[in-house]
Amino acid sequence: MKVLLDQDSCVASGQCVMAAPDVFDQRDEDGIAVLLDxxxxADAADGVRQAAAICPALAIAVQD
Structure with a gap:
């Protein structure tokens, strides 16, 4: 699995961090998502897919 994050599209909702905290974090200064991994x-796959599905800005893409 390969995760792509478009920080320019991110609206800092934090939904990705809630769904997959080992994969995503947020910058302190503006809340924009940061890709940690x-x-x-495979243990993170469900959370990452959920993060991509619930991202309001559709800033997360998953490639299998």
């Missing part, structure tokens, strides 16, 4: 293991 662009190739997470």
């Amino acid at each position: 662009d190739t997470p293991g």
